[in-house]
Amino acid sequence: MQRKRYSLEFKQQLVQEAKEAGNASQVARRHGIDVKMLYR
Numbered sequence: 169m170q171r172k173r174y175s176l177e178f179k180q181q182l183v184q185e186a187k188e189a190g191n192a193s194q195v196a197r198r199h200g201i202d203v204k205m206l207y208r
Contacts, residue, residue, distance in 0.1 A: 182195060182199060186206055192206045
């Protein structure tokens with residue numbers, strides 16, 4: 169099993185969305201990732 173790799177642009181987009189929305193778990197669910205990944 170191989171780890172997923174995300175582009176820098178994708179990561180920056182998610183962080184920006186989480187800041188704007190003020191809700192990291194909602195952003196994570198929408199993109200199908202674990203919320204802990206946004207805090208790393």
